[in-house]
Amino acid sequence: MAVEARAVVARAKGAPVSVETILVPDPGPGEVMVRVQACGVCHTDLHYREGAITDDFPFLLGHEAAGTVEAVGEGAGELAPGDYVVLAWRAPCGRCRSCRRGRPWYCFDSANAVQPMTLADGTPLTAALGIGAFAEHTLVAAGQAVPVDPAARPEAAGLIGCGVMAGFGAAVNTGGVGLGDSVAVIGCGGVGNAAVAASALVGARRVIAVDLDARKLEWAVGFGATHTINASEVDTVDAVRELTDGFGADVVIDAVGLPSTYRQAFYARDLAGTLVQVGVPDPTMSIDLPLIDLFGRGGALKSSWYGDCLPSRDFPVLIDLYLQGKFDLDGFVSETVALDQVEAAFDKMARGDVLRSVVVL
Numbered sequence: 243m244a245v246e247a248r249a250v251v252a253r254a255k256g257a258p259v260s261v262e263t264i265l266v267p268d269p270g271p272g273e274v275m276v277r278v279q280a281c282g283v284c285h286t287d288l289h290y291r292e293g294a295i296t297d298d299f300p301f302l303l304g305h306e307a308a309g310t311v312e313a314v315g316e317g318a319g320e321l322a323p324g325d326y327v328v329l330a331w332r333a334p335c336g337r338c339r340s341c342r343r344g345r346p347w348y349c350f351d352s353a354n355a356v357q358p359m360t361l362a363d364g365t366p367l368t369a370a371l372g373i374g375a376f377a378e379h380t381l382v383a384a385g386q387a388v389p390v391d392p393a394a395r396p397e398a399a400g401l402i403g404c405g406v407m408a409g410f411g412a413a414v415n416t417g418g419v420g421l422g423d424s425v426a427v428i429g430c431g432g433v434g435n436a437a438v439a440a441s442a443l444v445g446a447r448r449v450i451a452v453d454l455d456a457r458k459l460e461w462a463v464g465f466g467a468t469h470t471i472n473a474s475e476v477d478t479v480d481a482v483r484e485l486t487d488g489f490g491a492d493v494v495i496d497a498v499g500l501p502s503t504y505r506q507a508f509y510a511r512d513l514a515g516t517l518v519q520v521g522v523p524d525p526t527m528s529i530d531l532p533l534i535d536l537f538g539r540g541g542a543l544k545s546s547w548y549g550d551c552l553p554s555r556d557f558p559v560l561i562d563l564y565l566q567g568k569f570d571l572d573g574f575v576s577e578t579v580a581l582d583q584v585e586a587a588f589d590k591m592a593r594g595d596v597l598r599s600v601v602v603l
């Protein structure tokens with residue numbers, strides 16, 4: 243018997259989201275039903291509402307969630323009802339050409355629940371990033387539910403499921419930031435500040451936070467930034483070079499996703515430095531760079547999908563670092579809100595008032 247749940251649905255491009263009653267099917271083979279306890283509001287949810295990801299409305303939004311397993315289908319592995327989990331939008335299939343080559347963090351055929359959740363009239367919903375967790379219950383593939391230490395409160399733990407992992411992994415997994423590196427992070431929202439915190443944690447010597455908003459920069463200092471640049475006042479490339487003996491940073495992370503910030507990241511690198519693009523561009527955007535600069539500046543230009551994370555490996559590590567007081571996950575929880583306040587949370591995000599609003603259910 244399907245379970246009824248209250249959930250946040252985006253019905254049409256650009257239209258405000260609404261709280262609706264949805265139907266969540268009983269878990270089938272390889273699926274689990276999760277009772278969601280908390281789910282962060284991410285910029286990507288807004289991208290969905292704006293129709294910037296796909297046109298498959300209606301969407302069931304929300305994808306940065308923690309909760310407990312309520313019911314398991316056949317073949318759900320070791321998961322059992324009551325397990326405390328963080329939901330992941332990557333569950334490596336083990337069979338695609340990337341998994342077979344030993345690179346499951348790129349998995350090209352990540353698992354999701356097979357059965358759709360629906361509106362009360364049976365209209366299938368597209369779950370954001372295969373999760374859909376602004377909902378009392380949600381249905382995911384068993385591999386998407388990653389057990390973590392239940393001592394971590396759900397408001398904080400859920401954030402590991404997307405933005406924080408994306409930013410942390412952009413620095414550590416994709417950018418390979420390590421001891422002694424200089425790092426610049428352009429855009430210090432939830433994603434960028436996680437990259438700042440990760441860089442500081444692994445021993446980067448200089449961690450330069452760049453944003454247009456002074457509040458974001460203050461928060462970045464709290465997460466371990468050694469220097470800040472207000473890009474509304476000075477030129478980002480010049481300022482990064484000044485802070486790195488005139489050379490540029492070893493790793494520059496674009497956590498905004500605009501042609502202008504990509505260009506800044508490209509030129510704010512030292513020779514042979516690494517650019518990591520983690521901010522998601524709009525499909526209409528393009529960039530024009532002199533080919534001689536691509537060659538002459540060398541290094542690596544990388545995209546970071548979900549921080550190149552392996553959820554089953556990385557989520558428990560980040561939760562442990564949090565519980566040991568080494569990684570300030572609580573610092574990303576700006577406020578907790580109710581299910582019917584997601585639209586207001588989008589406004590606060592757009593105004594830059596929050597790093598993360600977290601819906602508590």
Ligand SMILES: NC(=O)c1ccc[n+]([C@@H]2O[C@H](COP(=O)([O-])OP(=O)(O)OC[C@H]3O[C@@H](n4cnc5c(N)ncnc54)[C@H](O)[C@@H]3O)[C@@H](O)[C@H]2O)c1
Nearest residue numbers: 285408429430431432433453454499520521522546547548
């Ligand atoms: N690659 C991935 O797997 C992945 C995962 C999650 C989110 N994202 C993407 O990462 C991006 C950031 O997400 P977020 O939740 O942190 O968003 P956010 O809106 O909270 O943060 C964006 C920050 O960028 C700043 N900014 C905007 N324009 C700027 C500019 N020109 N120069 C400097 N700073 C500027 C804003 O002031 C804000 O602080 C989004 O595009 C989101 O979709 C990517």
Ligand SMILES: [Zn+2]
Nearest residue numbers: 335338341349
């Ligand atoms: Zn795969």
Ligand SMILES: [Zn+2]
Nearest residue numbers: 284286404405
């Ligand atoms: Zn997200």
